[in-house]
Amino acid sequence: MRTKDQDKLQRIKEATVRLILREGIDGASVSKIAKEANVSPATIYIYYDSKEEMLSKVFKEYSRQSYQYLVQHIHPQMEAGELIEVIVRESYTYFVENEEIFSFVEQCSRCPTLCEQVCERECTNELMTLIHEYQRDGRIRACSDWNLWAMIFAPVRFLAMKNKDMACSCNANLDELVQMIQSVFIRHS
Amino acid sequence: MRTKDQDKLQRIKEATVRLILREGIDGASVSKIAKEANVSPATIYIYYDSKEEMLSKVFKEYSRQSYQYLVQHIHPQMEAGELIEVIVRESYTYFVENEEIFSFVEQCSRCPTLCEQVCERECTNELMTLIHEYQRDGRIRACSDWNLWAMIFAPVRFLAMKNKDMACSCNANLDELVQMIQSVFIRHS
DNA sequence: CTTCATTAAACGAACATTCATTTAAGAAAG
DNA sequence: CTTTCTTAAATGAATGTTCGTTTAATGAAG
Numbered sequence: 184m185r186t187k188d189q190d191k192l193q194r195i196k197e198a199t200v201r202l203i204l205r206e207g208i209d210g211a212s213v214s215k216i217a218k219e220a221n222v223s224p225a226t227i228y229i230y231y232d233s234k235e236e237m238l239s240k241v242f243k244e245y246s247r248q249s250y251q252y253l254v255q256h257i258h259p260q261m262e263a264g265e266l267i268e269v270i271v272r273e274s275y276t277y278f279v280e281n282e283e284i285f286s287f288v289e290q291c292s293r294c295p296t297l298c299e300q301v302c303e304r305e306c307t308n309e310l311m312t313l314i315h316e317y318q319r320d321g322r323i324r325a326c327s328d329w330n331l332w333a334m335i336f337a338p339v340r341f342l343a344m345k346n347k348d349m350a351c352s353c354n355a356n357l358d359e360l361v362q363m364i365q366s367v368f369i370r371h372s
Numbered sequence: 373m374r375t376k377d378q379d380k381l382q383r384i385k386e387a388t389v390r391l392i393l394r395e396g397i398d399g400a401s402v403s404k405i406a407k408e409a410n411v412s413p414a415t416i417y418i419y420y421d422s423k424e425e426m427l428s429k430v431f432k433e434y435s436r437q438s439y440q441y442l443v444q445h446i447h448p449q450m451e452a453g454e455l456i457e458v459i460v461r462e463s464y465t466y467f468v469e470n471e472e473i474f475s476f477v478e479q480c481s482r483c484p485t486l487c488e489q490v491c492e493r494e495c496t497n498e499l500m501t502l503i504h505e506y507q508r509d510g511r512i513r514a515c516s517d518w519n520l521w522a523m524i525f526a527p528v529r530f531l532a533m534k535n536k537d538m539a540c541s542c543n544a545n546l547d548e549l550v551q552m553i554q555s556v557f558i559r560h561s
Numbered sequence: 562c563t564t565c566a567t568t569a570a571a572c573g574a575a576c577a578t579t580c581a582t583t584t585a586a587g588a589a590a591g
Numbered sequence: 592c593t594t595t596c597t598t599a600a601a602t603g604a605a606t607g608t609t610c611g612t613t614t615a616a617t618g619a620a621g
Contacts, residue, residue, distance in 0.1 A: 185568075185569050185570045185571080185614075185615050185616050185617085186569085186570080186615090186616070186617090187569085187570070188570075188571090191570090191571090204484060205484070206484075206485060207397070207483040207484055207485045207486065208396070208397055208398050208483065209397050209398035209483075210485060212605075212606060212607080213606075213607055213608080214605080214606075214607085222571085222572090223571060223572045223573065224572090224573090224607085224608080225571070225572060225573080225574095225608085225609075225610090226570080226571055226572070228607095228608070228609080229569090229570065229571075233607080233608085234606095234607065234608090286482070286484065289482045290479075290482045290483060293475070293478045293479045293482050293533075294396040294397065294398075294479060295393060295394070295395075295396055295475060296395060296396040296399065297396065324552075326548055326552065327541075327544070327545050327548060329530075329531060329534055329538060329545050330527075330531070330545060330548050330549050330552060332530060332534075333526075333527035333528075333530045333531050333549060334523075334527055334549075334552050334553075336530075337522075337526040337527050337529070337530035338519075338522035338523055338526050338527065339522075340526070341518075341521060341522045341525075341526035342518060342519070342522050344482075345518055345521075349518060352516075355516070356516050356518050356519060359515055359516060359519050360519050360522060360523075363513075363515065363519060363523050363556050364523075364556075366555065366556055367552050367553075367555055367556050375590080375595090375596085376595090376596070377596080377597090380596095380597090401579075401580060401581080402580075402581055402582080403579080403580075403581085411597085411598090412597065412598045412599070413581080413582080413598090413599095414582085414583080414584090414597070414598060414599085414600095415596085415597060415598070417581090417582070417583085418595095418596070418597075422581080422582085423580095423581065423582090562621105563620105563621085564619100564620085564621075565618105565619090565620085565621100566617105566618095566619085566620100567616105567617080567618085567619100568615100568616090568617080568618105569614105569615095569616090569617105570613100570614080570615080570616095571612100571613080571614070571615090572611100572612080572613075572614090573610105573611100573612090573613100574609105574610085574611090574612105575608105575609085575610075575611100576607100576608080576609070576610085577606100577607100577608090577609100578605100578606075578607085578608100579604105579605085579606065579607095580603100580604080580605065580606070581602100581603100581604090581605095582601105582602080582603095582604100583600105583601085583602070583603105584599105584600085584601075584602085585598100585599100585600090585601100586597105586598090586599095586600105587596105587597085587598080587599100588595105588596080588597075588598090589594100589595085589596075589597090590593100590594085590595085590596090591592105591593085591594080591595095
């Protein structure tokens with residue numbers, strides 16, 4: 184029996200993500216993706232049942248990835264200010280260095296038909312648990328999970344999205360953002 | 373001479389926005405939009421040169437609208453804390469009450485092919501000028517424009533987007549968010 | 562080792578459908 | 592009448608998906 188070529192599957196995923204950065208979610212057709220991946224359109228249907236299933240699976244996978252990346256850079260002994268700094272800085276780094284994936288995930292997460300299938304919550308359990316500990320003993324300000332996201336990730340994602348439009352001073356912006364977010368969650372700073 | 377039917381144009385815009393909320397940006401075809409607006413596809417091409425032009429014009433118009441709405445509720449005599457509260461609350465209200473428009477704008481603003489044509493900056497001059505005054509005399513914390521957006525609008529938009537997923541406690545979340553954002557921009561609170 | 566079925570991956574071509582857009586003719590208003 | 596709006600119908604191109612075939616990897620038989 185012939186075995187599935189994992190490299191080919193990887194190429195399909197990357198092509199999807201690359202094309203959606205270039206042409207937007209409505210410009211990424213199956214045939215274009217296939218061409219970009221050097222693969223026959225029919226091959227895609229060996230790995231996925233439909234275009235929709237493909238998008239939502241790739242979406243889910245790459246959603247997870249950014250948080251997994253983040254978790255690697257975090258350890259529970261960190262001081263509160265450092266924790267926030269690392270989360271913000273590393274998120275930003277990841278988003279900028281993986282702009283294809285980032286743009287893809289951003290687009291998918293605004294698309295009602297896609298994000299009702301992908302629960303962001305389950306991608307982030309590990310990170311949440313850690314932050315909850317810091318909140319419980321008062322090292323960082325307690326708040327609802329929604330607001331935790333709203334005040335940490337929404338700002339970083341916004342800044343990362345605007346990265347291209349910014350002048351050369353993007354590092355200064357990031358420094359400032361770190362301080363601002365810290366001032367929300369940590370007293371006397 | 374027969375006059376262009378402005379009501380028809382309005383119906384087209386609303387149908388566009390409604391359909392994109394339901395089916396996402398890639399599910400909104402010209403014919404579906406036409407049907408939704410009770411209009412022939414050809415009629416759309418009387419008002420717009422192409423689908424792309426149409427999307428970007430409607431996008432631009434509705435982008436402006438949310439800020440115009442906001443400006444109505446703001447006056448320069450406001451105390452700093454109140455200013456931020458009003459911006460956050462009224463933004464949220466607008467987004468939730470106009471979820472079709474909101475979802476449409478959110479989707480468009482993540483689509484690379486669309487947002488390179490629409491400069492968000494020019495929609496917000498009036499609001500920016502006002503905030504800059506507050507920043508200049510220290511009533512609210514000075515920061516780069518990017519971070520101003522990142523720490524005010526990105527969080528509200530995020531919360532508004534998650535509004536549907538939230539339990540009944542969405543008002544409490546909003547209250548908390550207002551406080552958190554105030555604590556970034558205003559000392560001793 | 563060499564054959565040779567067997568199995569599933571992979572493909573290019575073709576499918577029906579839908580797409581964005583245009584045409585040609587009718588309807589409405591001046 | 593003239594002018595402009597409006598549309599149903601038609602356009603070719605492109606869409607997502609399937610078909611029939613070929614290719615490559617495996618294990619059994621000689």
